[in-house]
Amino acid sequence: MKITLTIDDEFLALVRKKAESVGKAINQLIRDYLESITGGDNPERSIEELNRLSGRGHSRGWRFSRSEIHERS
Numbered sequence: 001m002k003i004t005l006t007i008d009d010e011f012l013a014l015v016r017k018k019a020e021s022v023g024k025a026i027n028q029l030i031r032d033y034l035e036s037i038t039g040g041d042n043p044e045r046s047i048e049e050l051n052r053l054s055g056r057g058h059s060r061g062w063r064f065s066r067s068e069i070h071e072r073s
Contacts, residue, residue, distance in 0.1 A: 015029070
């Protein structure tokens with residue numbers, strides 16, 4: 001289904017910047033928001049997002065210490 005939104009140019013510019021900063025298209029940003037407010041959960045999309053956000057680096061054996069794990073800011 002297609003939906004038409006009417007928003008002003010300044011707001012659209014802000015939305016474009018936000019979408020770009022999170023690496024998503026505006027359509028995806030809106031779909032994600034609508035799913036979040038309706039409680040929709042797509043396990044496959046959640047896994048894809050987790051994989052996308054997961055680090056690909058190597059810790060070289062470094063681990064958090066107990067105090068770092070429980071540190072509160």
